[in-house]
Amino acid sequence: MSEQQEETRLEINRTYLRDEPTRDAVDALPGATLLEFGTEWCGYCMAAQPLLVEALAAVPGVRHLKVEDGAGRPLGRSYRIKLWPALIFLKDGVEQARLIRPQGPSEIRDALRRIL
DSSP, X not given: OOHHHHHHHHHHHTOOBSSOOOHHHHHTOOSEEEEEEXXXXXXXXXXXXXXXXXXXXXXXXXXXEEEXXXXXXXXXXXXXXXXXXXXXXXXXXXXXXXXXXXXXXXXXXXXXXXXX
16 A cells, blocks of 8 residues: 555544444444444544554455444444444444454454454
8 A cells, every 4th residue: 555545544534424324224234344433532542543544454345434422322322332442343244353442453453354
């Protein structure tokens, strides 16, 4: 991946969906999905972004949904999210792994392997 492509990908990955999908819609997603909960202002979330970019660069074909979370947000509550970033690794809509505040790209890659 070129440096320009990585910068573009990082910019895309910084955008959290404010209009979150429903739990039924997420449960119906085919294939491999990384569901990330957090906010744009969260320091832990910002620190995790380079780790996510590095890990995701090695596994094309994984859907990456970033969902803005907060009090009263139904999707995050349905997954019992309490800390950010929370990474939910789904295969055909079923949770296979979960990471909270990942420390390195290797643990993200390990979880990604479980959904490929």
